[in-house]
Amino acid sequence: MAYWLMKSEPNKFSWDQLIAKGEAGEEWDGVRNYLARNNMREMALGDQVFFYHSNIGLEVVGIAEVCALSHPDSTTDDPRWDCVDIRAVKPLPQPVSLKEIKATPDLSDMSLVTSMRLSVQPVKPEEWALVCRMGGLEQG
DNA sequence: GCCAACGTTGGC
DNA sequence: GCCAACGTTGGC
Numbered sequence: 001m002a003y004w005l006m007k008s009e010p011n012k013f014s015w016d017q018l019i020a021k022g023e024a025g026e027e028w029d030g031v032r033n034y035l036a037r038n039n040m041r042e043m044a045l046g047d048q049v050f051f052y053h054s055n056i057g058l059e060v061v062g063i064a065e066v067c068a069l070s071h072p073d074s075t076t077d078d079p080r081w082d083c084v085d086i087r088a089v090k091p092l093p094q095p096v097s098l099k100e101i102k103a104t105p106d107l108s109d110m111s112l113v114t115s116m117r118l119s120v121q122p123v124k125p126e127e128w129a130l131v132c133r134m135g136g137l138e139q140g
Numbered sequence: 141g142c143c144a145a146c147g148t149t150g151g152c
Numbered sequence: 153g154c155c156a157a158c159g160t161t162g163g164c
Contacts, residue, residue, distance in 0.1 A: 009162085032160090033147070054162060098163080117146065117161050 003123040004043065005050040005060070005112060006086070015051050015061045018088045025067040025087030028120075029075040036120035040084045041070045049086055050123060050131065052112070059095040060131060064088050093136030106130055 006028065008014065018026055031037055047066040053059055068085035101107045107130060111121035123131075132138075 007162085035147090058163075116163075119161080 002042070002044065002047045003049075003125060003128040004039065004047060004066075005052055005110075005121050005123050006064070007052045007054045007119045009055045010053045010057055011055070015053065015088070015091065018051065018062075018064060018086070019091075021087065023067075023087060025064075025085045027068075027074060027085050028083045029073045031073070031083055031119060032081060033119060035118055037080075037082055039120045039122060041082060043070065043084050045069060048089070048128070050128075051086075051088075057095070058099070059097040060092060060101075060135065061095045062088060062091040063132075063137075090137075092132075094134070096131050096135045100134060101131070104130070104134070 013026070028040065031040065043066045045066055045068075049064040049066065050060045051062045051064050053061055064086040066084050067087045070082045070084050072079065073081040073083045098112065101110060102113055107113065107127055110123070110127050111118055115121060
């Protein structure tokens with residue numbers, strides 16, 4: 001099982017909206033970046049995903065999981081772009097902000113810090129565990 | 141709203 | 153294949 005982090009601007013698509021989608025989840029369309037797309041192509045069913053609010057909030061608000069493997073992005077005819085579907089698993093009792101992440105030495109290597117603009121990024125198991133703990137979850 | 145970072149595009 | 157121009161992202 002792998003771990004990831006996906007960003008969304010809450011005024012476009014928020015965590016609450018993902019929860020509202022329920023079991024079916026939501027197609028993670030609109031990604032037009034090769035690295036982000038490649039990451040999605042590597043995802044497996046059940047992979048765990050941090051849901052991060054960019055622009056407004058600037059915090060990891062919940063945990064989602066991959067519920068459909070990479071498939072063509074339905075919002076474009078361009079065959080280059082694929083995406084996965086994700087669904088909400090559970091919110092973090094205490095959202096973990098970018099500020100906290102930056103202030104945590106063990107997380108200074110996170111893609112969120114080093115590759116600020118990448119919208120779909122891998123998370124290391126130890127980073128996952130730490131952010132979960134900071135967010136008030138015993139295990140990820 | 142501004143601007144830096146950075147990815148993509150397109151002319152040569 | 154290089155590189156300048158341009159567009160987008162996202163923190164501040």
